[in-house]
Amino acid sequence: MLKPKCDIHIEFDRTVRRFAPGEPITGAVVVSVDAETQCKALPLTLGWSTHGKGNRNGKQVARYNLFSGTWSPGTYRYPFNLPCPVSPLTYHGKLLNVDWYLTTSADVPWALDPKARQDLWVLPAQGSPFDLVQGESEHVENSAAGKVIGVIVMCMLGLIGLIPLGAALATFSPLMIVFSLLWWGVLGVIAWSVIKPRVAKSVFSSFDAQVQRTSAAHLAVSVHYRTQKRVNMITAKLEVEEVVVHGAGTNRTTHRELRYSDPRPVMVNATGQQHHQFAFQLPDPALVGFSFGASDNDLVWKVVLDCDIEQWPDLEETIPLQVRPRPVASLGGYR
């Protein structure tokens, strides 16, 4: 005897599966069976998921049971009407994607559960108003204990490095000289990477950068500083970047992909107190993506300031931005 066949699929009432936050998502789950079939439950779930190169993240925001009972042979339609969620918004990038899905599966005893999935786009209309605010600074101060441990470790590595250095000077052994150069080279690179930002900033008696939205589509970045060193050039860059973390086992890796970059260089060639203003045209977030942050998956808006100082390490400062669609008060949300 052949197994009874149970087909299940999701239909939307409209052909373009794009919905604005708050808009009703309407359609039906269609079930076709060719023999009497018992169904313990027919849940319909709405949820989002990230996919791409980063570790997956997601959440189910709604779940409804559409049916439980027995189907006689035939086709059944179970309509649904759900409010479109507000966030996160659909995003398709290179390393990071965020998609919303409707999924359903019929819980049929003693058989593989037939399943169906459909994706939908959650996006505000292009050109919709959005909010932009300056985010929390990414600059993280190390704890005092961490600093002390770092200094102790570096001192110990320096002391250990004296052994091959002493041997190299005493014996002039080429092996010892190469080993000693390698040791001190690596140690120097590590030490430089740690102290470079501090050294770069040490020549500024004051440094302040602020962002301000001057109109719906424009952003101004004001930089005030005072220094005795000659600053050759300052470049302000408005950037949107995908940052994802992938990995288990030995390969936990961070991947980055720049989605948008607008560099604005200014020649300075001066010392003393300076003030610069950079004006940016804001890209439409409906095109490049709104700010998104979930574990191991981020879409980051930021302004990066790069100061080229004469005969001194460059200073790089990052101002994170948060770009969100303007909330509509009447929209209900999923909890």
Add this chain to the structure above:
Amino acid sequence: MADARTRRRGYEELGLFWNPFGTVEAERWSELIVPRLDLDAVATQLRTSRLAVVFRGHMGRGKSTHLRALHTRFPEAPFTYLGPEASPRTHVPAAPVCFLDEAQRLAPRLRRRLYRQVIRAGARRGPERSMGALALTSHEDLRPELEAAGYTVVESVIEGLSEANLRTIVDRRLRWAARPGASLETLRPSLADDPLLARMHARFGDDLRSIQGALYDHLETLRDREADREHDRKPGERVEAQV
């Protein structure tokens, strides 16, 4: 790059929901893995005997994937991953069945203590003292210390990858990401045909992780091409993808 890059399209034109070679949810690994050994049999042994199963091999060969796939059969068992930055003194919770990824990163003294704790936890489960099992990945040979602790050791060296095995792995991934109505027969020739897989195999050998990374980029290139084609068809409407 001052122009806002247009929104990339989804994967619908490729017959997919997502890039099949992207990251997989932990609970799906069991479905997608092509195991080198019978994981159900190993799971039965883990439940009934004082066994230590150790997956060994080079980076990117699938040790952690095997361990995670095995762990889906023991959802109640603790799973500890010791990352590169993890302290060798990381606390690893003991249980009658215990999973530890990158076991060589745990200090030898703590490893030996864990072996004892797992046996004690197993003994509390029944009078026959048959429980107390470990599943590990390691780059080092842990057999001597596990045997000294009283475990029967099953070691599985994850290495070597035939083209046929690669085809099976890729097919599972394609099926996992396929949209309704898209069959393997239609997806294979356009997305990952045999000559492409042969080239990947020749280039990367048995480094499955690198092959998957290259296939991910290959799919993204195809996706861009679809978006460009769409752009050519409807100038100025590239942004508004029809979902």
